[in-house]
Amino acid sequence: MKRNCREIGAEYENRAVVFLKEKGYQIIKQNFRCRQGEIDIIAKDGEYLVFVEVKYRKNAYQGAALEAVTMQKQRRILQAAKYYLYITSKSMHVPCRFDVIAFEGERVTHIENAFGG
Secondary structure, eight states, X not given: OOXXXXXXXXXXXXXXXXXXXXXXXXXXXXXXXXXXXXEEEEEEETTEEEEEEEEEESSGGGOOGGGGSOHHHHHHHHHHHHXXXXXXXXXXXXXXEXXXXXXXXXXXXXXXXXXXX
């Protein structure tokens, strides 16, 4: 039976959570959604609040997973992160970072500080 994109996305987000926990990250929230956009994972890495985008591609035929994090996607993640900081009363002075975890087949690539905000 063919699985839909949402099921596959959830599976890889869960894999990313396990991956991050193994690296010592504390997971705060998964699938934060608001009008401004969506953040796959919000985690704590030392002093940093990390907003993580997870991408999956079965293979590079559809384009690299990292290429799917376009400037428009980055802007939406940044806006959602600002909103999250606002509604959780987190100080704007909390150091934040935007990471991308890409799954291509069985290969995992974690880019810390993949884009700025």
